[in-house]
Amino acid sequence: MRHTLLYVISGCLCLLGCRQEDSFLSNAGRVKIDFGVDDEVAVVASRSTLSDEESNALRENCKIRIFNNGKLVNRYGRWSEVPEDGILMPVGDKYSTLVVAGDSVPASFEDKYYKGTESFSVVKGQTKEVNVNCNIVNTLVKIEYSQEWNNLLEEAKVTVSVEGGSLEYPMAEEAKTGYFIAPEKNPVIKCLFSGKTKTGTDFSYENIIESVKEATLYTVTYSPSEGEPVPGNYGGGFFELIVDETPLGDPISETVKVYQRPVVSATNGSEKIDLSADMFVATGATMSPVFTFSGSTPLKTVIVESELLTGLGLNSNSLDIISEQQQFKDKGLNVVITEDKKNVRLEFGDKLNSYFIKESSYSMKFTATDTYDEIQEGATAKTREIVWNIIVSDANITSINIPEDRRYEIWSDKAVFYGQNLEGKTPTETLYFRYREKDTETWSEYIPAVTDDNYYKTAQITGLKPGTTYQYQMVEGTKVSNVISEVTTDAVHILDNYSFEDVxxxxxxxxxxxxxxxxxxxxxxxxxxxxxxxxxxxxxxxxxxxxxxxxxxxxxxxxxxxxxxxxxxxxxxxxxxxxxxxxxxxxxxxxxxxxxxxxxxxxxxxxxxxxxxxxxxxxxxxxxxxxxxxxxxxxxxxxxxxxxxxxxxxxxxxxxxxxxxxxxxxxxxxxxxxxxxxxxxxxxxxxxxxxxxxxxxxxxxxxxxxxxxxxxxxxxxxxxxxxxxxxxxxxxxxxxxxxxxx
Known part of the structure; x- marks a missing residue:
């Protein structure tokens, strides 16, 4: 079934009495449009010329739009649709044409997109030839690696992405140029440098190039930093990144230093701690977490906020590690700050283990702020904020927030609750969920859990209130997990100007x-x-x-x-x-x-x-x-x-x-x-x-x-x-x- 509406404008009435060809020709002319691709663009794109096959493909894949005083008056979906003897048009001097050719995909190593505009006038009884020069629209990205990486890295790649698409540049392959189209409202290119060192350590660091431009080649070069060539506890400080920004067809280039936000990482012994997920530990467990904060510029502050700090003898539950490092040391927590203040390390030792004796949950918030505002005029300092949750439990199961790829199970008046096994645990009794509206005291009756892939879940819970947050827990037999998860139902959307009072x-x-x-x-x-x-x-x-x-x-x-x-x-x-x-x-x-x-x-x-x-x-x-x-x-x-x-x-x-x-x-x-x-x-x-x-x-x-x-x-x-x-x-x-x- 197809639906739409008819919209008529008065432009059709401007030709009253002029429907016959002869009368129309008395106040019209013809326009012949042609277009070409700038040779300099092809050279920068590592192609000396376009082949006849490529040129013909561009012509058949082009679109032509003609405007009169800014209003679209004619369009053609491919070159073969354009009349060979010219387009018959009314006389006027405020015409323009837009030609686009190629494929406007977000990211590709092959597909390029060209665009060109040209203004023209239509003269009575004459044929006007309009030649449109089309330039490349894409932002071009080329990734280069210093040869020094061959002795340091087992494997590496850079994943370059814009909104809607990405390309991979493996270090082991020959350098090539990718063609990207970044949205006008989000002109950002992200470069994710990841791989494995010769010693087997995995690494992954993301940098962002903001306000990228069309028709510009960005050559991004990765080189090892002096003094800390291998990633480890010093976060993102092991490489230097230089971006060469070259407008296509313009020999002048501008070198831009890219600074990343501070990096926060953590380890427990030889194991890396995933700070993006809740950490579950069994009652009686022991650990010695080490937190590392690093920046591309010296760090100004590293704030730690937690209810645990005063319990460890510190004088506040919110402290800056840099300015209060001696206080941390006095309480048995080791702090190491490099001379350039680009790296800060906090070692808890065994001080947290006393909190793992019984079931409970704790939280730590880390906020690292650098000095980018002090070295870049008009800039603001870069900040990284991480919240780390620790859940101490001797249960076999736990509730979890609804997985992002199952967001569709949340409606305004119904939802599904989720849970899973704790690592290394297997439940032995019947599993349930219970829930309540947040900030209330009374829990619901037990609701049976069912198995779905690697999750436990409920059947759909109906009768909920729109725009309301609910809490839920998992239950094994009669033992209730101490982990409380939350879900917020969709809010009611009120249509804009729904009663049409505002006109x-x-x-x-x-x-x-x-x-x-x-x-x-x-x-x-x-x-x-x-x-x-x-x-x-x-x-x-x-x-x-x-x-x-x-x-x-x-x-x-x-x-x-x-x-x-x-x-x-x-x-x-x-x-x-x-x-x-x-x-x-x-x-x-x-x-x-x-x-x-x-x-x-x-x-x-x-x-x-x-x-x-x-x-x-x-x-x-x-x-x-x-x-x-x-x-x-x-x-x-x-x-x-x-x-x-x-x-x-x-x-x-x-x-x-x-x-x-x-x-x-x-x-x-x-x-x-x-x-x-x-x-x-x-x-x-x-x-x-x-x-x-x-x-x-x-x-x-x-x-x-x-x-x-x-x-x-x-x-x-x-x-x-x-x-x-x-x-x-x-x-x-x-x-x-x-x-x-x-």
Missing amino acids: SYEGKILRISKDPSNYWWDSGNEGSATMSVNVTSVDTSIKHSGNQSLYLKSQFVGVLGIGKFAAGNLFVGEFLGTEETYYGILGWGRPFETRPYALKAWVKYTPGTVDYTETDKISKGDLDIGKIYIAVGDWVGDDPSYPQWPVVVRTLGPKLFDPNSSGTIGYGEIEFTETLQASDGGMVEVEIPINYENYGGFNRVPKSIIIVATASKYGDYYSGSTSSAMWLDDMELVYEESKLSK
């Missing part, structure tokens, strides 16, 4: 927002308003609450019988523009990460008899049909001109929304095939259930929401009745199954 005008265009430059809902008004027609407006005479409702009125937009039928409409997103004069381009979907059960709305609908039709889906004389639908999903934008929008609808073609696309995880709709109103002529509440079962929504979490309402279902085919109207008020998402009416 404003941007010129003639009605915006469904107080601020006409910032709106969540939109409609086709941007096109029709230029003819002083707002297909979506407000009505103060019919409403459910407040001062007004939203009024969707299908209409013919044009003069002297020339124009198009336009459906009264509303959607979540933004009217982006037009192409080929009057075909609308719409961006659909706003950020959204919860799963409601239904959409409720107050509606009045009066259908008219169809008087315009350009499709066999509905005929003149039929009764028009109104429609509202909602979808949630994890769609990924695939429109090259508007990749930031989850779904882009184009009425040219048309390219319409398909609820059965792979990105949909929940969908619901309602159609109005007859008049809908209360006995007094007012509004009626309708409920639209959202179907997740048929769309994979039980094991996926959405990223976007789409809501669409139209007074004429087939408006996307220019078909419907100019007498059809829909009133909308008080839209609400339902998040608790108990509140559904059916």
